[in-house]
Amino acid sequence: MSSEHCSVCEELAGRIAAPGGVLFRNAWWEVAHHTGPWTDPGELIVKARRHVESVSALTPEEAGTLGPVLRAAVAAIERVVRPERVYVASYGERVRHVHFFLLPRTSSLPAGHVLSDVYRRARSQLRKWKIVVNPTTAARAEAAERIRSDEAWKTLST
DSSP: OOGGGOHHHHHHTTSSOOTTOEEEEOSSEEEEEOOOTTOOTTOEEEEESSOOOOGGGOOHHHHHHHHHHHHHHHHHHHHHHOOSEEEEEOOOSSSOSOEEEEEEEOTTSOSSHHHHHHHHHHHHHHHHTTSSOOOOHHHHHHHHHHHHTSGGGGGSOO
């Protein structure tokens, strides 16, 4: 996949806006809310700032700063959203740009990644059908502001 057909590169270029804008950015990584319409407040994506398709292709600087960025983002989600757990996942199949999903599992979602994933997919479908209320962009943006203001980011140098 080239960077000209990459949705993450589109987000990094500002052509796709995340609710609440960028939460954190340094020379190598950017953190923002997931841009999908059926996501919850606190569902973040940590994205490499350059188009790179494999973790093995990260520069030493990118690799060396990834852990602290993930740690800060998860800490901020834990304080703001107060989930039971925060799942960190990277698939890179459909969108071949190194990025990590940070998915808070609140008490309203069942424990266990398979059960939680099935429940999340079912909930998204119910939201599409307008049977279950979908969090508004404003609610996600408000959570983004609270996460952006969290003390976890102060531990990182830019």
